[in-house]
Amino acid sequence: MLRRTVEDISTGSDSDYSNSWISWFLSSKGNEYFCEVEEDYILDRFNLTGLNTEVANYSQALDLITDNLDDEIHDELRGTLDVQARLLYGLIHARWIVTARGLAKMLEKYKKVDFGRCPRVLCQSQPLLPVGLTDVAYEKSVKLYCGRCEDIYSPKSSRHGSIDGAYFGTSFPHLLFMCYPALIPTKNGPIEGPGFRGGAPESTESSGNGGRRPRRAREDNGTGETVGSEVTTTAAVALKAERYRPRIFGFQVNEIAKLQRWQEGKPRQIARLEEWEENNE
Structure with missing residues (x-):
């Protein structure tokens, strides 16, 4: 289970905060899976319904994300607000990427293979998509979904592996394929059937009964x-x-x-x- 820690929080100088908070966040190492959420979407309070109950210091965290936070308040609560702003942006991000404009932005990252490729040999380097195993924050880390073998994998990088799965949600990759059916990977290949999802079928042992492996009574x-x-x-x-x-x-x-x-x-x-x-x- 994920813990509420301040791991990998940047301790950059004040000049880091003179630029857009979202730009700084997206450029931080380990945040390559995220796309930019449009400011108009963030400023529409309807899109943020219910998030005030999930994020402490919600108003200040929102002001930090939108670069409207008073500098004095920021200095007093910088460490806490950074954590809460990351949480708030992640939860907003999960809602954004299932909208039409959000799907289009994530589609660009998918085409550039920003999320890596499937490690399964018979998937022939199929690009992956991030997915959460739950929509509740601090429960499960993000996983990577392969549209060909329809299985999930852990990210190779520990930085990516520590990202909360709720920041992408459980619906995103499947909704993307539903909206862009031409992207659904084919199942063609040397694999003999969809039942062999984890690899090749067992080979038979050489024996005197026509090449079939011996069986025991059961x-x-x-x-x-x-x-x-x-x-x-x-x-x-x-x-x-x-x-x-x-x-x-x-x-x-x-x-x-x-x-x-x-x-x-x-x-x-x-x-x-x-x-x-x-x-x-």
């Missing part, structure tokens, strides 16, 4: 999971695997949800095939 509980035996089948592992579920404002994405239902049914099909093979050996 009791099946109907789900493909081994009971009373130390053998773990492919179906049993697949059934236990935790899956990332893309959501937009809390609701599963329709087409992806259908694909996931098919994928979750595949281990049961594998279990039935394994049982059929054993009975016909």
Whole structure:
């Protein structure tokens, strides 16, 4: 769980604050995932509804972001206000990037591969998108979503890995693909099917029974999971695997949800095939 710390807070000179606070924030090392939120959006109080209950010193933090803070107040509360301003800007950023103009700005960063590439070999360096696992601040750090394998990964850099996931929200990457369907990655490639999401399928061991790996007798509980035996089948592992579920404002994405239902049914099909093979050996 993220803690409310003042880690990586810049201790720049007063001249750093003579420029725009947003420009300074975006140029700070570790904030490369963020895009610039337009000032008109920030100044519209309707867009900030409810944030005053989530951010301490809300008014002063907002004034700092918009460069309207009195210098005397800033000197008294500089450290506290920097933390609260970062929190406020992050929460505003999460709302901004799901608007039409915000999506367009993040699309530019996506095309420039600012968020890195998928580490999975068979995704062939697919560009990633930032996503949060929760919309509540100080709970989970940001993750990176791959539109090809539909899985999530941790950022390589520790600076990026410490960014709060709530600053991007749970809906952003899926809404981007919904608004720009031409960007949805194809699933084509050497991979044999969507069921093999973590890598290539297991290779068979060479043996005297036609190249198939030897099997041990087992009791099946109907789900493909081994009971009373130390053998773990492919179906049993697949059934236990935790899956990332893309959501937009809390609701599963329709087409992806259908694909996931098919994928979750595949281990049961594998279990039935394994049982059929054993009975016909």
